Amino acid sequence: MLTAAIASGDPRSSARLLASLEQSGLVGSIKQWLMPMEKLPDSSEQLPDVVFLDLSHDNEAFFTFGAHLRRIHPATRIIACSATVPPSPQLLLEAMRGGVQDFLPKPIEPEALKGILAQVLQENEGKDRPSFNKLVVIMGSKGGVGSTTVTVNLGVKLATHAKKRTLVLDFARPLGNVHLLLDLQPHFGLRDAVENLDRLDSHFFAGLTTRHKTGLEILGGASQPEEWQSIATPPLERVVNVAQSSFDIVLLDMGSQFSPEWSTILRTARMILVVAEANVPSLWALERRLMALTGFGIEPDRARVVINRWHRNDEEALKSIQKEIRRPIFACLPNDYRKASLAVNLGTPLMENHNNLLNDRYREIASQLAGIDVRPFAKKSGLGDLFSFTPKR
Numbered sequence: 001m002l003t004a005a006i007a008s009g010d011p012r013s014s015a016r017l018l019a020s021l022e023q024s025g026l027v028g029s030i031k032q033w034l035m036p037m038e039k040l041p042d043s044s045e046q047l048p049d050v051v052f053l054d055l056s057h058d059n060e061a062f063f064t065f066g067a068h069l070r071r072i073h074p075a076t077r078i079i080a081c082s083a084t085v086p087p088s089p090q091l092l093l094e095a096m097r098g099g100v101q102d103f104l105p106k107p108i109e110p111e112a113l114k115g116i117l118a119q120v121l122q123e124n125e126g127k128d129r130p131s132f133n134k135l136v137v138i139m140g141s142k143g144g145v146g147s148t149t150v151t152v153n154l155g156v157k158l159a160t161h162a163k164k165r166t167l168v169l170d171f172a173r174p175l176g177n178v179h180l181l182l183d184l185q186p187h188f189g190l191r192d193a194v195e196n197l198d199r200l201d202s203h204f205f206a207g208l209t210t211r212h213k214t215g216l217e218i219l220g221g222a223s224q225p226e227e228w229q230s231i232a233t234p235p236l237e238r239v240v241n242v243a244q245s246s247f248d249i250v251l252l253d254m255g256s257q258f259s260p261e262w263s264t265i266l267r268t269a270r271m272i273l274v275v276a277e278a279n280v281p282s283l284w285a286l287e288r289r290l291m292a293l294t295g296f297g298i299e300p301d302r303a304r305v306v307i308n309r310w311h312r313n314d315e316e317a318l319k320s321i322q323k324e325i326r327r328p329i330f331a332c333l334p335n336d337y338r339k340a341s342l343a344v345n346l347g348t349p350l351m352e353n354h355n356n357l358l359n360d361r362y363r364e365i366a367s368q369l370a371g372i373d374v375r376p377f378a379k380k381s382g383l384g385d386l387f388s389f390t391p392k393r
Ligand SMILES: Nc1ncnc2c1ncn2[C@@H]1O[C@H](COP(=O)(O)OP(=O)(O)OP(=O)(O)O)[C@@H](O)[C@H]1O
Pocket: 140, 142, 143, 144, 145, 146, 147, 148, 149, 150, 172, 255, 256, 308, 309, 310, 333, 334, 335, 336, 337, 338, 340, 341, 344, 358
């Protein structure tokens, strides 16, 4: 992850650049410097990996500033953003003297920006992974197996038990119903994010999310089936990146949809939880889905299987599926129709209750994802073989 700063004399232009940087998914922290600066940074200050000079009329002040930065911190990459396209030879010469190494035309093209940032990251020799590593995707092996129930209850446990700033992105198709399970009425949602990509930064994004009383936040999904017709997948990638810049953990309910277009988002996920039931159609679909994920270049270690509505009699079937898919089942969530449907119909997540096995399981998974102590419980419940927490990434 890179650190960056934007030096600009125009707050609106600076905000646009900020949004583009957040959307790139490659920048962790971003400073905004107002030009001309009253006091120039000195060598004792920690300077960012990349500085963007948002050129305007008075280029001289920017280049003096750039040259100063290069002098005190030669490792900083200086990139000029200019609306003069192509830059004149005179401008290029002045920029070079001002320590500028790259030129980006304005308005900034996301792919060009990402290309330069990726290059800087590579040059900085993988000090960090080029992603936020906060995204957990939840998908159903087929429809109706519990992808949304798992997303919501896990989200609540991450927010309450693990005390993580947690966001649910409702990307299920054709309709998103995360809000129903939490009895929320979002005023804004996915569509607003996608329709305002040019100003989508963490500040704007905060205005689109809806908070549940547990602290869990959601970005509401599609409320009309035809909404998805106007939503392409690449902009979703940018929504995911901005979301990760504001939260500790981002859960993405993608329902049971599956297409190669999603591979970019799936590849950046820290973990993909594939929810299935222990019946033939669901396990059949699970096996194929896992194979397809491997085909997208996702290591088996990152695609974990969650068996929902588990019942003791399922153990034999699950033992054989573990052999088929050549990986252990990550978690089993017991079948509890009464509690699950009560929770859904009341719009309340599963209650904290010591006798509630389902609730315990969700807490265990949340602890695992959040990297906090997992209490040994398997023996007591008899699910020992079917609940394998392998070391976290
Ligand atoms: N552990 C459980 N025990 C019993 N019932 C459950 C359990 N988990 C979920 N359910 C029930 O299964 C049904 C489907 O759940 P859910 O809506 O989460 O599935 P989904 O995979 O998101 O479906 P869709 O494909 O429509 O998005 C709901 O009625 C829910 O209450």
